[in-house]
Amino acid sequence: MRHIRRILLAVALLSSGMAFGQITEDPEDRERGNQGYEPLRTQTPEGRPLPFWQRLRVGGGITGFRFGNPFSLGAAPVVAYQASERLVLGIGGSYTYTRYKAIDRVTGRTIPFETYNQFGARGFVMFEALPSVIPNLYLHGEVDNSAIQVIDNINGGRQTASVTAPLLGLTFSQRVGRLAGVNITALYNLNYNGNRLNQAIYGSPFVFRISFF
Known part of the structure; x- marks a missing residue:
């Protein structure tokens, strides 16, 4: 014992x-x-630079999501590259389908009126301005080119137009892991002038997005 x-x-x-x-x-x-320090975005824990493919972010988001009249739905894929700890370069595309309906004055029925097919391509730069004060807040600049095709479903007519716009603003990125994140972006269209084409493509001089990359 x-x-x-x-x-x-x-x-x-x-x-x-x-x-x-x-x-x-x-x-x-x-x-x-205990504080959960995040890993570096361009280096391994041993301090070696990450290879090119490990710095890539691939993702996107849903755009133009509306039900009713008009009905609208789109997708915007994104490929981004972590160039440095604070600098992100990227390209993206977009497609949005919009359908308007009207009331036939003779029959009183709802009929297709116009259909919009909108295609876009953009290049962007994000720079984390004050990481020690507000981490993951980026200055955001991009150039967006959008083309829109309007189909008159009653008369069968088609019209196509395009516009290029420089956009400036901010993106807040809530990181998930080393590179992936949820991004909330607010931009201002420097070329917006309120004409019919700008209104059809952008709706207002302000552009808001939620994307994942």
Whole structure:
């Protein structure tokens, strides 16, 4: 019985000593771990540069989502590249389908009126301006080119037009892992002038997006 007690006492002392060592040893490392420091975006934990393909972000979002009259739905894929810890370069595309309906004055029925097919391509730059003050807040600039095709479903006529717009604003990126994130973007269209084409493509001088990349 005495031997068993001595063994239990030794185990208890050893385990308490290991626990005390874990609590007191390397307090700075423990603090950094508890704070959940994020890994670097362009380097491995050993400090080696990430290869090109590991710096790529691929994603996108849904655009022009409306039900009723008009009905609208679109998609906007994105490919972005983490050029440095604070700089992101990217390209994207978009397609939005919009359908308007009207009431036939003779029959009183709802009939297709106009259909819009909108295609777009853009290049953008994001720069994290003040990472020590507001992490993951980026200055955002891009050039967007959009073309729209309007189909008159009653007379069968078609019209096509395009516009190029420089956009400036901010993006807040809530990171998920090393590179992926949820991005909330607010931009201002410097070329918006309120004509019918700008209204048909953008709706207003302000552009808001939620995207994933």
